[in-house]
Amino acid sequence: MPDRRQPDSPTDDNPFAAPPEGRPDQPWQPRGGGGGNGDGPKDSDGQRGPARWDPTDPIQRRARYALLAGMWGFFFAIFQIPSVGLLLGALAIYWGISALRGKPAPATAEGAPAAPAAPSGLDALGPAARPQRTAAVSGLVTASLAILLAFGSYALQLSYKDFYVCRDDALTKSAELQCNTLLPDNLVGDVLKVRQ
Missing domain, CATH: 1.20.58 (Methane Monooxygenase Hydroxylase; Chain G, domain 1)
Known part of the structure; x- marks a missing residue:
């Protein structure tokens, strides 16, 4: 099978490509949404976005x-x-x-006291x-x-203590089935009763 080469892509999309000629080297910066200084994404007001946990x-x-x-x-x-x-x-x-x-915890800068009207909690x-x-x-x-x-x-x-005591003390399956008589004839009794 012949080798299929992709067309050359512009170096703008390649973070590892050398800078174009005549342009100085720039220090590496992590990719981020908007700020470019690694502090995290920023919204339209220039405020920092949600921080990591x-x-x-x-x-x-x-x-x-x-x-x-x-x-x-x-x-x-x-x-x-x-x-x-x-x-x-x-x-x-x-x-x-x-x-x-x-x-x-109060966010202080070099020992400066925190602002008294800062919001609390989350x-x-x-x-x-x-x-x-x-x-x-x-x-x-x-x-x-x-x-x-x-x-x-x-x-x-x-509420149904007698049923639970009877069921726990029963030694055989037939004795356990006899405990169903202690339950009421309603939905709760149908849920709790011992099945054969």
Whole structure:
């Protein structure tokens, strides 16, 4: 098969190409959206765009913890491990609220005091606050669902304690099936009853 060569492309698109003749060398700069100084993308007002996630910032860290703990708490509550779901849900609510209300470390330049009227909480992060706020709110929602499911599971176990004790003490399948008589004849009874 013959070698198919691509037509020569202009060197403007090649970041590794030598500069054109008569033009001085320029120091390397990372590609970015608009600024060209490596500080990140800038919007139409010249302000810096959303910053990357900073794991050293406690507000951003708590927002991510809230999302992860709420999600895992919801899964544990769904899969009938309500104690772990309740613990993770409570932690997610704490982390989510502290992320939404938290105050970032004051940004001082060479020991100068921070401005007294600076915004607090996630608002102080500026454009970088949006993904963190989304993570914190999502963590609060999933944590609330996890806590509701955990309390619902505990409420069922208290309401139908006789059925659960009978089922746990049954030694044979027929004895376990006899425990279905302790359940009400409604949707909850149909869900909880022992299947053959």
